[in-house]
Amino acid sequence: MAETSIDVPMFYAALDQKRKTQGLTWRGLAGKLEISPSTFTRMAQGHRPDSDTFAALLAWIGMPVSAFLRGPEANSKEPDPMVMISSYLRASRNMRPEDAKALEDIIRTAYGALTKERA
Numbered sequence: 001m002a003e004t005s006i007d008v009p010m011f012y013a014a015l016d017q018k019r020k021t022q023g024l025t026w027r028g029l030a031g032k033l034e035i036s037p038s039t040f041t042r043m044a045q046g047h048r049p050d051s052d053t054f055a056a057l058l059a060w061i062g063m064p065v066s067a068f069l070r071g072p073e074a075n076s077k078e079p080d081p082m083v084m085i086s087s088y089l090r091a092s093r094n095m096r097p098e099d100a101k102a103l104e105d106i107i108r109t110a111y112g113a114l115t116k117e118r119a
Contacts, residue, residue: 003071006054011068012043018061033060082108 019029030037035053043049049057058065067084085107089100 005069005071006048007068007070008043008046008048011057012040014061014063014068015040015043015057033057082111 015029019026024032026040027037030040033056035056039049039053048054054065058068082104086100086104089095089104090097092100095103
């Protein structure tokens, strides 16, 4: 078995977040991407999508495959979530830079408080 694999729960959660943001149902998303709706049911149960479907979903979500890989071949250092959030906020065409910074500050404060409790 391969030592590097897709983190299906994390990938599914990212898809779910973007789906909700765009106001789509799972069936609506499947239709938009021309894939089987059962793909999402299987992913919710932890099953990996086939390679063509994975590629289509990655393209739709706009994130690199490396963000969803786990194992020794994947990046050994976990990406900083705040760096990722900041880059996405600042890349948004729908957000002014000052608004992105304000939202980033709110998220950083909440993230810091929540991760501090677990440390």
